[in-house]
Amino acid sequence: xxxxxDYRYFLAVEQAGSVLAAARRxxxxxxxxLRRIASLEKRLGVRLFERLRTGYTPTATGxxxxxxxxxxxxxxxxxxxxxxxxxxxxxxxxxxxxxxxLSTGLLLPHLAAFWQRHPRIQLQIIGSNQLVNLTRRxxxxxxxxxxxxxxxxxxxxxxxxxxxxxxxxxxxxxRGYDLTSNRHHWIGLDETLAHLPEYRWLxxxxxxxxxxxxxxxxxxxxxxxxxGHGIAPLxxxxxxxxxGLIRLTEPEPLFDTDIWLLGHPDLRQVARVRAVxxxxxxxxxxxxxxxxxxxxxxxxxxxx
Numbered sequence: 001x002x003x004x005x006d007y008r009y010f011l012a013v014e015q016a017g018s019v020l021a022a023a024r025r026x027x028x029x030x031x032x033x034l035r036r037i038a039s040l041e042k043r044l045g046v047r048l049f050e051r052l053r054t055g056y057t058p059t060a061t062g063x064x065x066x067x068x069x070x071x072x073x074x075x076x077x078x079x080x081x082x083x084x085x086x087x088x089x090x091x092x093x094x095x096x097x098x099x100x101x102l103s104t105g106l107l108l109p110h111l112a113a114f115w116q117r118h119p120r121i122q123l124q125i126i127g128s129n130q131l132v133n134l135t136r137r138x139x140x141x142x143x144x145x146x147x148x149x150x151x152x153x154x155x156x157x158x159x160x161x162x163x164x165x166x167x168x169x170x171x172x173x174x175r176g177y178d179l180t181s182n183r184h185h186w187i188g189l190d191e192t193l194a195h196l197p198e199y200r201w202l203x204x205x206x207x208x209x210x211x212x213x214x215x216x217x218x219x220x221x222x223x224x225x226x227x228g229h230g231i232a233p234l235x236x237x238x239x240x241x242x243x244g245l246i247r248l249t250e251p252e253p254l255f256d257t258d259i260w261l262l263g264h265p266d267l268r269q270v271a272r273v274r275a276v277x278x279x280x281x282x283x284x285x286x287x288x289x290x291x292x293x294x295x296x297x298x299x300x301x302x303x304x
Contacts, residue, residue, distance in 0.1 A: 003043070007069055009036035010048060014066055017055040081266035088269075091120035094276045097139035100127050101161075101218050102259065105237045106143065106290070110283045117279070121272050140273050142262040143280065155262040158281055159290030162236045163198060163255035165248045171228040172246065179248060185212035185230035192216045197254050198233050237289040251294070259290065 012022035013033060023030040041048050048062040058066060098107065103125055114123070126139050142153075145161045165179065175183045188211040189199045202211065212230055215221050218238075225232050226244050233255060239245050261280055267273045284290050 003039070006036050006040040006043075009033055010040055010062075010065065011069060013037060013049065013056050014058050014062065017057075019056065078266075081264065088271050089120075090118055090271050090275055092272050093122045093124055094141060094272050095124045095126055095139040096141045096143065096276065096280075097126040098143040099145065099218075101235055101238060102143050102145065103127055104219060105235070105241075106259075106280070106284060106287070110279075114276075114279050118272075118275055121275065123276070140263065140267060140270075141276055141280070143259065144262060145257040145259050147258050149258075149260045149262060153262045154265045154268055155260050156281065157258050158261045158284035159237075159259040159287065160292055161255075161257045161259055161290075162251040162292065162294075163233045164236055164239075164251045165231055166225055166234045166239050166245045167231040167248060168226055168228040168244055169246055171225075171230065174228075177248070179231070182210065184210065186210050187212065187221055187224050187230040187232035188214045189218075189221070190214040190216045193218075197257075201252065201254055202233070236294060237287070240289055240294060247294070259284065 009022070009026070009032075012026050013019060016022040016025055019030050019033045019037075023033045026033070037048065044065075046061045047059055048065060049056040050059055096107065107125060111123070114121075143158075149155050149157075175181070175185075186202065186206050188202045188206075189196060193199055193216060213224060215224065218235060221232055222234055222238055222242060222245075224230065225234060225239075226242060231248070233252065234245070236247075236251055239247070261277055261284075263273060263277055
């Protein structure tokens with residue numbers, strides 16, 4: 001009998017670079033990881049990792065094993081895709097990977113309508129800011145805000161995410177409407193979201209001492225601004241619908257990011273996946289905010 005789990009632990013350590021990080025990823029105690037790796041090394045009669053002070057690095061044998069496992073994974077996934085492609089029933093589970101913002105703004109408001117149309121399809125929403133690997137079947141469908149969609153996936157652009165500067169009325173009454181004023185508290189992003197254009201824009205335009213708070217969650221940023229704690233660029237497709245927010249600027253073109261609906265080509269004939277993708281496309285097309293329009297009146301910097 002092949003101890004498949006031992007190879008899962010091997011991959012976790014190889015990808016994470018340490019036993020502790022692998023244990024967190026697998027949701028187990030680090031001693032369990034150590035025991036599994038030791039068991040695999042003993043069974044194979046080889047040393048798979050160099051134990052360095054900086055972490056675990058695969059030996060030459062470990063790298064060879066990683067390549068063998070990768071080939072096995074591709075073979076198994078190809079078989080799984082072929083089997084899944086034969087499913088013509090509008091039933092079963094469809095896993096959708098997306099960010100918390102797109103889930104909140106695009107998916108969650110329409111769940112009742114989807115289930116009314118497809119009562120036998122069960123949805124699993126995987127909330128993550130990381131781009132999941134659809135080739136490995138981490139998910140069946142992905143909704144991502146990106147201007148560089150992957151070439152190897154079946155995809156279509158379904159909208160655009162725009163951002164503008166917003167604030168709460170009570171905040172503006174206390175600190176004024178002049179965005180160049182040093183009286184303003186800006187709400188920014190932390191380093192985990194440094195890849196977003198908004199992060200770089202704020203770093204260039206606003207002095208560090210004027211950024212009163214940094215967050216790693218875009219939904220939390222909307223709530224902080226609504227509470228009257230500062231001003232910030234916010235996603236228009238969420239902020240325009242939020243009560244208690246005033247838009248102070250037109251959307252900044254630098255922030256514009258295309259929204260893509262992505263799927264694996266091998267699943268294009270799976271009925272439940274096609275139904276989910278068609279429904280998401282339909283909802284996005286009907287959403288004026290995701291198609292570039294704005295519904296709320298722009299508040300001038302000087303209301304007088």
